[in-house]
Amino acid sequence: MIIAIANQKGGVGKTTTAINLSAALASKGLKTLLIDLDPQANSSMSFVDVHEVQRSIYDTLTEPNVPLQDILLPVPRAGNLFLAPATIALAKIESKLLGELDSHFRLKDALTPIQDEFDYVVIDTPPTLGIITVNAMVAATHVLIPIQSSYFALEGTDDLLETIDKIKQRANPQLQLLGALITLYDKRTLLSKDIQDQIAQVFGDKVFKTLITKSVRLEESPAYRESIFTFAPNSSGATEYYQLSEEVLGRV
Numbered sequence: 001m002i003i004a005i006a007n008q009k010g011g012v013g014k015t016t017t018a019i020n021l022s023a024a025l026a027s028k029g030l031k032t033l034l035i036d037l038d039p040q041a042n043s044s045m046s047f048v049d050v051h052e053v054q055r056s057i058y059d060t061l062t063e064p065n066v067p068l069q070d071i072l073l074p075v076p077r078a079g080n081l082f083l084a085p086a087t088i089a090l091a092k093i094e095s096k097l098l099g100e101l102d103s104h105f106r107l108k109d110a111l112t113p114i115q116d117e118f119d120y121v122v123i124d125t126p127p128t129l130g131i132i133t134v135n136a137m138v139a140a141t142h143v144l145i146p147i148q149s150s151y152f153a154l155e156g157t158d159d160l161l162e163t164i165d166k167i168k169q170r171a172n173p174q175l176q177l178l179g180a181l182i183t184l185y186d187k188r189t190l191l192s193k194d195i196q197d198q199i200a201q202v203f204g205d206k207v208f209k210t211l212i213t214k215s216v217r218l219e220e221s222p223a224y225r226e227s228i229f230t231f232a233p234n235s236s237g238a239t240e241y242y243q244l245s246e247e248v249l250g251r252v
């Protein structure tokens, strides 16, 4: 199962979900690969010192002699979890692949030889619907859409769903919507409930029952290069992301 975490809106919890969902799956003994496909490299920074990254996903996507296998790093203190790191170099990919006929298939082709070695692959994507996110959706079996509990939560959702549909039509017919995840939820506000209802109207039973509430611990853990499960195992964030991983396993 290859899960692309996508939403072209910025700051909605894609990276927080990618790092903690992959850590939750790995903690269950499932061999998991987290692919950082965002030039901001936030997922990578959450687990390793990116200054020490020699070769990154950019090299794999642009050079035939750098297989994905060669860039993988084991994530410290998280057995079973491996990272394909990104660096800012990935920002050049759009211009680098311009005009290449296989530009949308680069990640899929890189992943195919090693995907059977992993039980789960989680892909973090940037806040755009450009070539990087398209590569993630072409390689994926499922898309998980984090949606921030805020007034403009659903703005842009049409474009996102349209992109998923287009990819299903040609490049990846097996792609499925895994679900919509409500993030940064604040149960104290009435507005949150309204927004939850709006999201349910669009996504129906695809909305995960697990809500990710606002939690300072979730914000802090990347600075210590830890997932929420080692940084604050008793926090609400740890409980919620564990519940999400159970729901994910139940949906496939």
Ligand SMILES: Nc1ncnc2c1ncn2[C@@H]1O[C@H](COP(=O)(O)OP(=O)(O)OP(=O)(O)O)[C@@H](O)[C@H]1O
Pocket (backbone or CB within 6 Å): 009, 010, 011, 012, 013, 014, 015, 016, 017, 038, 040, 042, 125, 126, 127, 183, 184, 185, 212, 213, 214, 215, 216, 218, 219, 220
């Ligand atoms: N449940 C939460 N509670 C508190 N803070 C959170 C929560 N989820 C995410 N954050 C914080 O909100 C900010 C944005 O989250 P995150 O980086 O996961 O979003 P993103 O969608 O990956 O952003 P981008 O589009 O820039 O890649 C971060 O500072 C993160 O620590």
Ligand SMILES: [Mg+2]
Pocket (backbone or CB within 6 Å): 014, 015, 016, 038, 040, 042, 124, 125, 126
């Ligand atoms: Mg991010």
